[in-house]
Amino acid sequence: MRGVIERLGRVRELGIVGATVVLFLGTGLSNSGFLSIDSFRDILLNTSIIGLLAIGQAMVIITRNVDLSVSSITGLSAFTAGVLLADHKGLPIAVVVVACVVLGALWGVVNGALVAYARIPALVATLGTLYVIRGVDYWFAGGRQVNAADMPSGFLSLGTAKIAGIPVLPLITLVVLAAVGWGLANFRSGRELYAIGSNPDAAVLAGVPVARRLLTVFVLNGAIAGLAGVLWAARFGTLDATVATGKELDVVAAAVVGGVAMSGGVGSAWGAALGALLLTSISSALAVLKVDSLAQYAINGLLLLAAIILDRLLALRVAARLRKKSRERSTETGPKVAEVLG
C-alpha cells in the first residue's frame, strides 16, 4: 500500500488529465477539427517549450522557491543560438545546444548562489536576474534580429521534424520529463528536494545539504531554460532580444495548475507538464471556439484560481480523513500498546 500522499498525488494528476479530456471532447463537439491528428500535433508542439520550462520550475517550487528568470534565460539562449548559427556557418548543432545549455546553467549558478548562499528570497533574487539577463540580452543584440533565412535549414528542421509521426520537440520534452520525474521520485537527492520544501529547518537538522541541493536545482533549471531557448530558436526562427518575455508567469501557472504547491514539498514534474498541456490546450481550444484572445487571459486566471481552490479543498479533506484514521488507529491499537507496556 502506498502512502495517502502518493495516492492523492495520483488523483491530483488524474484530475488534470480528466479536465484535459473534457476540454478536448467539449471543443471537439463544436468543431471536430480540434480532434484531428494535426490539431493534437500542433498542441503538443505548442506545449513542448512551456512544458519543458514547467518541469524545471516544478523542481524549484518543490523546494519552496521560485525561479522567475527562466523566461530571460530562454530568451538570451535563443538569441545566442541564433547568432552562433548565423555567424558561424558549419558549427555543429550539438555544439550550439551544449553552449546554450551551459549558458543557462551558468545563470542558474548565479540564481542558486543568490538564493542558497546569500540567502536572498528566491522571488526577489530571480526577479532581479530576470531584468539583468534581459538587459544583457538587449545589450548583446543591440537591436539585431536573426531570421530563419540566416540559420541552416538542418537546425530549423528540428522544429518541424518528426519521429514516427511525433514531432521532435515534444519528444525532447518527454525525455527531460522522464529523467526529472524519475529522479524526483526515486533518487535520494530528489526526495531531499521534497524534504527541503516540506520543512526547511528539519531538512538542515536531518543533515540534508540544503544549500548544495538548492544550487543544483537552480543550475538544472537554468540548463533546462537554456535548452528551451535552443528549441525556441529552432521552432520560431525569428529571434531578437524580446524572445519569451513574460513567459515566466505562464510557466509558474502551469506548474501550479499541475498540482505543484507554492508552499513546497508537494507535486511532481508529471503534474507540471500536464498543467502546461492543459493551459496550452485551453488556448488552442479558445482560438478554435473563436473566443477573443484577450478573454483567454481571464480564463487562464480563473483556471489557476480553480486549481488552487481545488487544492485547498483536497487538503482539508485529507486532513479530516487523517484525523479520523488516527482516531480509529488509536482505538484499534490501544489494548495492544497497553500489552506491550504492561
Place this chain on the structure above:
Amino acid sequence: MSEPTPVLALVDVSKSFGAVRALRGVHLDLFAGEIHALAGENGAGKSTLVKTFAGVHRPDGGRVLLNGEPVVFHGPADAQHAGVAVIYQEPTLFPDLSVAENIFMGRQPRGAFGRLDRSAMNAAAAELFARLGVVLDPSGPARGLSIADQQVVEIAKAISRDAKILIMDEPTAALTGREVQRLFTVARTLASEGCALLFISHRLEEIFALCRRVTTLRDGAWIATETVADLTEDDLVQRMVGRELTELYPKVDVKPGEVALEVARLTREGVFTDVSFTVRRGEIVALAGLVGAGRSEVARAIFGVDRWDAGSVSVEGRPLRAGSPTTAMAAGLALVPEDRRQQGLVMELSIERNMAVTGMKKLRRGPVIPAAAERALAADWAARLQLKYSRLSDAVGVLSGGNQQKVVLGKWLSTGPKVLIVDEPTRGIDVGTKAEVHRLLSNLAAEGLAVLMISSDLPEVLGMADRILVMHEGRLTAEIARSEASEEKVMAAATGRRGAAA
C-alpha cells in the same frame, strides 16, 4: 581508579549570541552505557548546549572531545557522522513525506541505478516500530500524527542511525505516563547496548527515575555534576533556581461562585461524544486524560475554532454560536492553546504586537492602532506577569518557552475574560516559571475567573484543580473532587478502567 574516556565531552565551552552569553565555561562528559541528565530552568542554556552537541552551533571557546580527541562539528551532518543523534523538543518532521521517508531521509535504502527501495525502507521502519512496541503505518504521511507519535518517529530515526550518543531534549514533555514508561524502557535498553544518553526533562521525578548523574546549568553557567542517588529533589531544584522554591503549586482555596461556563452534551462526530460539565467562577477545573483523548478538541470546539455537531455551550447563561471564536471572545472566553509556537503567537512579531493583537478593538482610535497604547498595554502586562525581556519591540521568538507562555497569557488576560481555557499551560516550561504560572492561575481564580485547565502533568492536575474531569477516547469517564483525587484514580479513568469514577 582510572576513569574511562568519555564518548563525548564538552570542556570549558562558551558561546555567545551578540551580547547574550548563552554558555559560560560549561563542562559535561557522557560515558557509554550511562544516562546523564541535564537540568536547568528555561533560558539556562540547555538548548544551546544541545545544539552545540548537534553541530548546529560552534562554541566560541573551549573544546568538544569525541572519544578524547578534539573535534569540530561544522554542521549537523558532521555530528551525525560522529554518531550523535538529537531528539528535539519540537519534533522536526517533513509533513508531506511518508513516515518511513522521515526516518530514512538522506539514508534511504537503494536498489539498482540508485533507485529508492521503498518496500525495503517501509520494512525497515516497521521493524524499528516493532522494536519500540508501537503501531504506526510507515507508508502513511507524517502530516496529522499526534505529537507523541511524531516523537516516536524521531526516536526511530535516531535508533536507525545506530547513534552512539543520543540526546533527548525534553522528549517526555508531550507524552502520557505510559508513553514515558515506554520511552524509559527504550532508553535503558539503548544504554545497556552501550549508548551514551543525555536526557533533558523538566519533570524532576523522571530525572531521578532514569538517570545516574545530573549536570545542572543556571544562566548559562555550569553549576554542578553530581550522582543522582546522592541528591534529593529539593537539592536539585535549589541548584537550578539558586533559591528555595516557595511552593510549586500555590493553590488558594476559593469558594466557587455561580456557573460561568456550561457545556451540555457537546458532540463532534468521531472526535468527542456527549461531553457535559460546568465551571464556576473562582474554580480551577482540570481536564485530564491521555494525549489524543479529545481534550484539546473539546477546548477548540468550546472556543469556536472547530464546529460541534450537537450539544450547547453557554457562558454566564448565554448560549454561544457554534464555530465562531469572535462571539466566544465577546462572551468572555479566552483560549491559551496547546501549541504556542503555531497557534498562540506570531513568532516574528514583537512582544507588544503579540500582546495587543486580541485588544485591537479596545486600543484603536479610528482605523489606527496607536503604538503608544499598544506599548502601554504590553508594558503593563509584562510587569504583572514578571516577563523577562530586554525590549518590548523584540520578536517573541527570542524569548524562552516560559516567557513566551507568559506573553500568550497576557494577550488573553488583557481581554478581561470571564472564562480562561488553558491547554497544557506549563508544557516545556522550567520549574521556576511553572510556579509563577501556577500562582498566576490561582490568583486569577481567586479574583473570580473560571479556569478550565487541560494538562497531562498529573502532579499539576492534582496540585492545582478544584475538580478533575477525566476523558478517555472522546468521552468524560470521571469527575473527581480535589479531596478525593489521586494519581491512581485519574490514571484509571484516563485509561478507561472500570470502577474509576468517584
